[in-house]
Amino acid sequence: MLASIRFVVPTAVVAAIVAGCASPERSMPGFTAEAIERHTSILAHDSLEGRGTGQSGYDRAAAYVADQFRRYGLEPGGADGSFLQPIRFREAVLVPGSATVEITGPRPATLVDRQDFILSPDFADTVTAVSAPVVFVGYGVSVPELGHDDYAGIDVEGKVVASFFGGPPSLPPNPRAHLSGTEKARVAAAHGAVGLISLWNEDVEKGLAWAFLERVARRSQMTWLNPDGTMPADVPEIAGGAMLNTAASARLFAGSGLDWPTALEAARTGAKRSAALAAGIRIRRSSSWREVTAANVIARLPGSDPALAGEYVVFTAHLDHDGIGEPMAGDSIYNGAFDNATAVASLLELARAFAEQRPRPKRSLLFIATAAEEKGLLGAASFVANPPVPIESIVANLNMDGNHLLFPTRSIVTLGAETSTLGDDAAAATAAAGLDQETELMPEQAFFIRSDQYPFVKRGVPALFFVNGTRSSDSTVNGAAELGRWLGSVYHTPKDDLSQRMHYPSGAKYTEVVYRVGERVANAVARPTWRPGDFFGDRFGKRPATASRGPAPAAPAATASSSP
Numbered sequence: 001m002l003a004s005i006r007f008v009v010p011t012a013v014v015a016a017i018v019a020g021c022a023s024p025e026r027s028m029p030g031f032t033a034e035a036i037e038r039h040t041s042i043l044a045h046d047s048l049e050g051r052g053t054g055q056s057g058y059d060r061a062a063a064y065v066a067d068q069f070r071r072y073g074l075e076p077g078g079a080d081g082s083f084l085q086p087i088r089f090r091e092a093v094l095v096p097g098s099a100t101v102e103i104t105g106p107r108p109a110t111l112v113d114r115q116d117f118i119l120s121p122d123f124a125d126t127v128t129a130v131s132a133p134v135v136f137v138g139y140g141v142s143v144p145e146l147g148h149d150d151y152a153g154i155d156v157e158g159k160v161v162a163s164f165f166g167g168p169p170s171l172p173p174n175p176r177a178h179l180s181g182t183e184k185a186r187v188a189a190a191h192g193a194v195g196l197i198s199l200w201n202e203d204v205e206k207g208l209a210w211a212f213l214e215r216v217a218r219r220s221q222m223t224w225l226n227p228d229g230t231m232p233a234d235v236p237e238i239a240g241g242a243m244l245n246t247a248a249s250a251r252l253f254a255g256s257g258l259d260w261p262t263a264l265e266a267a268r269t270g271a272k273r274s275a276a277l278a279a280g281i282r283i284r285r286s287s288s289w290r291e292v293t294a295a296n297v298i299a300r301l302p303g304s305d306p307a308l309a310g311e312y313v314v315f316t317a318h319l320d321h322d323g324i325g326e327p328m329a330g331d332s333i334y335n336g337a338f339d340n341a342t343a344v345a346s347l348l349e350l351a352r353a354f355a356e357q358r359p360r361p362k363r364s365l366l367f368i369a370t371a372a373e374e375k376g377l378l379g380a381a382s383f384v385a386n387p388p389v390p391i392e393s394i395v396a397n398l399n400m401d402g403n404h405l406l407f408p409t410r411s412i413v414t415l416g417a418e419t420s421t422l423g424d425d426a427a428a429a430t431a432a433a434g435l436d437q438e439t440e441l442m443p444e445q446a447f448f449i450r451s452d453q454y455p456f457v458k459r460g461v462p463a464l465f466f467v468n469g470t471r472s473s474d475s476t477v478n479g480a481a482e483l484g485r486w487l488g489s490v491y492h493t494p495k496d497d498l499s500q501r502m503h504y505p506s507g508a509k510y511t512e513v514v515y516r517v518g519e520r521v522a523n524a525v526a527r528p529t530w531r532p533g534d535f536f537g538d539r540f541g542k543r544p545a546t547a548s549r550g551p552a553p554a555a556p557a558a559t560a561s562s563s564p
Contacts, residue, residue, distance in 0.1 A: 029353035031511045033504035039068075039345035040507075043319075044337035044498050051336060052323015053222065053372040054091060054292030061319055062297050065369045068348050069299035072355040077298030077366055079388040084295035087371060087382045088225040091290050092121035098286035101242050104131070105279040106255035109248075116248040118217045120241070121287035123231060130195045130240030131282040134252060135159045136263060137274045139168050140184045140196070146171060146535075151191050154274045160195035160240070160281050161188050162252060165204050166444065170270035174419065175535040177446035185238050195283060196241040199249040201264055207444055209488075210245050216492065218326060222375040224382040225291075232385065240283035252279050294320070296379045297369040298388065301354055303522070305362035311393050313522045314366045314461075315514070316380060316452045317347040317400040318373030322492060331494035338486075338496055343400035344369055346511040353515060361522035363395065370452050373401070380452035384459045394461050395527035396422055398518055399453035400510075402467035406486055407477045409506040411436040411469030412513045415448050419536050420462035421528045422521065429516035433509060438469050460541045462528040464517065468510050 042048075042064060049057030066083035078085040099119040103109040111117045122128045138150035140163030148168050163184060167176035188196050200210060223231055244252065250260040255278040266273035297319065303309030321336025335341070351367045354360070366389070370379035384391060402413075412430050417423030417439040430437040441447055448454065453463035472479040490496050521528060530537025 028512060029356065029515070031349055031353070031508040031515070033508050035349050036342065036345045036507035036511065037502070037504045039348050040337060040341045040502070040504075041498060043341035043344055044335045046333050046335065050323040050325070050334040051319060051321045052325075052334075053294045053320045053375055054089065055323040057323060058294055058320055058371070062295050062369070062371075065297045065319060065344065065348065069297070069351060069367065072299075072352045074299035074301055074351060074355055074367070077300040077368070077388060083297055083299060085298050085383065085388070086293050086295045087379060088227070088229070089222045089292050089294065089372060089375070089378065090123055090225055090231070091220045091222050091292050092123050092287050093220045094119060094121045095286035095288055098284070100282075100284045101244075102282040103252060103279050104282055107251065107279065109251055111244070111248050114214050114217065116245055118213060118243040119283070119285050120217070121221055122285065123223045123287075123289075124237075126288065127286050128240055129282075129284045130160065131280065132158060132160045132194055133280045134162050134197070134277045135274070136253070136258060136277055137161045137163050138267065138272055139164050139166065139179075140188060141167055141171075141179045142187050142191075143171070143175070143179060146175060148270075148272075150272060150274050151187070152272070152274075154276075156188070157192035159193055160197060161191075161193045162197040162199055162277070164199050164201065164267050165243075166446070168270050169268070172535070173440060173443035174416070174448050176443070177449045178536070180446045181449045185241070189238055194239045195281065196238050197252075197281065198241075198243040199252075200243065200245045201249065201267075202246055203264075203268070205246065207442070212492070213243070215326070219322065222292075222372055222378060224372070224378045227386075232381070240285070242281075242283055252281075253277060255279065294371040294379070296371050296383055299351060299367045301351075301360065301365040301367075303362050303364040304360040308362045309364050311363045311395050311527060312366050312389055313361075313363055313518055314368060314394055314397045314456070315347055315350055315400070315518060316368045316370055316397060317343040318371075318379065318452055319344055319369040320371055320374055320379070322374060328494050333497070334492065334494055335497040337498055337500060337502070338402075338404045339491065340373070340401050340403070342405060342502075342507050343403040346400050346403055346507060346514065349511050350515055350518065354518070361519060363522040365518070365522060373452055377452055377455055381455040384455045384461075391459055391461070394456070396521050397453050397456035397461050397463040398514055398521075399451055399456075399463060399465045400514060401451040401465065403507055403510050404468050404483065404486065405502040405504060405506050406468075406482045407472040407479055407506070408474050408503050409435065409468050409471070409509055410473040410479075411438050411471040412510060413438040413441045413467040413469050415439070415441060415465040415467065416453065416457070416463055418531065419534045420530050422462050422464050422517070425517045425520045425528075426464055426513075428520065429513050432516055433513050435509065435513065436469065436471060438471070441467055441470070457536050458540050462530060462541075466510065466514055468506060
């Protein structure tokens with residue numbers, strides 16, 4: 001798992017390439033370890049109770065970020081003249097004891113909740129049930145243009161489709177990531193399926209433990225709501241869905257012409273083996289709901305060039321984490337220090353530095369601390385659906401998530417670098433900062449669809465996702481192994497707190513790289529463009545090549561907010 005393929009760009013090579021074409025650099029602002037530590041120590045403190053969406057600790061964290069933006073002299077970025085963009089959420093939980101999954105057919109079985117299967121609550125109906133034959137559809141991916149269509153020649157109308165978790169290994173990492181997520185449900189619904197089963201297996205278990213999923217499944221889930229209380233239109237209408245562990249997945253194939261080992265081997269090789277199974281499935285659940293509110297925190301810095309100030313570079317970092325949750329070793333506060341207090345600290349330092357810059361950048365900047373990322377990128381999704389500026393005026397999103405401070409960093413991961421010309425800016429920025437650039441990180445984990453740049457990408461906005469790298473400047477440290485250890489034992493547990501060893505200077509270097517990229521994009525003559533033939537650019541990037549130009553819109557009146 002940790003020895004994933006990465007494309008590492010040596011600093012000296014990139015420096016030589018960009019030396020003749022990079023614009024002159026102004027003197028760098030002072031990004032310091034002390035500043036990153038100061039913000040992190042507040043945001044990850046026990047008093048903010050893990051910043052859970054809908055919990056009071058999140059509101060106090062949002063007030064702190066808004067107050068910092070105000071102190072830096074930034075303008076409120078919300079449409080109503082506030083730093084806060086409130087979002088309505090529907091929070092759903094399963095009614096205890098209501099979730100049942102039964103395999104029907106020649107080898108009937110009643111499965112055990114959380115041991116054999118995981119069910120999510122439903123946001124559209126409080127009581128749902130589906131009973132139908134099962135059709136195995138490989139990875140559940142349909143992209144004929146990329147040479148893979150698991151639905152070709154198979155009828156799933158009125159059926160429950162079963163597919164492997166993840167995407168075909170034959171696909172490039174980013175298309176594979178996109179097609180591994182909620183796209184599967186939309187594809188299934190488009191083919192007439194009424195349910196969707198995700199099949200776990202030992203290959204997936206190596207990188208993402210079933211025990212982790214089972215623990216996460218105990219938490220409530222959310223969707224964002226439109227101002228009128230309706231759900232976003234892209235929620236697929238699948239009547240029932242479940243995730244089966246490896247043993248239960250194998251039982252589903254019993255008595256069929258296609259057995260589990262053959263199906264698994266076909267998945268490993270990318271071969272298509274879709275087939276109707278002898279089994280059926282019966283899924284029942286009851287859900288309860290409540291409505292909660294949390295806010296994105298948005299600040300605006302007007303651009304200095306009248307011809308470009310109507311265009312925006314957007315910096316994002318998610319403010320939320322898991323809040324108060326199930327106790328582990330007596331600790332119930334999921335502080336989220338590296339996920340994502342350290343990156344919000346970087347966001348605040350970027351906002352301060354750009355606010356102090358003279359002259360200001362030519363394009364306008366938006367700084368957004370997003371809500372409910374941990375609930376499914378919901379704050380970012382709500383923002384791009386209801387932006388306070390025209391979506392076509394947003395030229396780039398630079399997202400920060402994963403500013404881990406596990407060791408002295410020697411590299412920065414810039415996921416999405418190959419999709420657009422932002423990759424050139426990232427290469428120049430990492431070289432100027434004296435670091436190596438990595439452009440992949442554990443492709444099998446589908447990280448590119450798991451953070452807040454993804455909703456921007458789906459609206460056609462070129463984006464980069466910044467993660468501290470896997471290479472350490474300390475030769476005694478195996479950075480990839482350290483990151484793997486952290487993901488396996490600390491990630492999304494109460495141990496992600498301020499008691500960890502933190503190399504804050506690496507947080508300052510991370511901030512410097514994002515700043516350099518942002519400055520280049522904000523001052524460039526041309527806005528970033530998708531690479532010719534890029535999967536995301538071809539699928540989502542068909543929008544006007546240039547935004548309407550002219551003076552930036554008038555700034556809303558400032559409103560004061562208080563720190564916690």
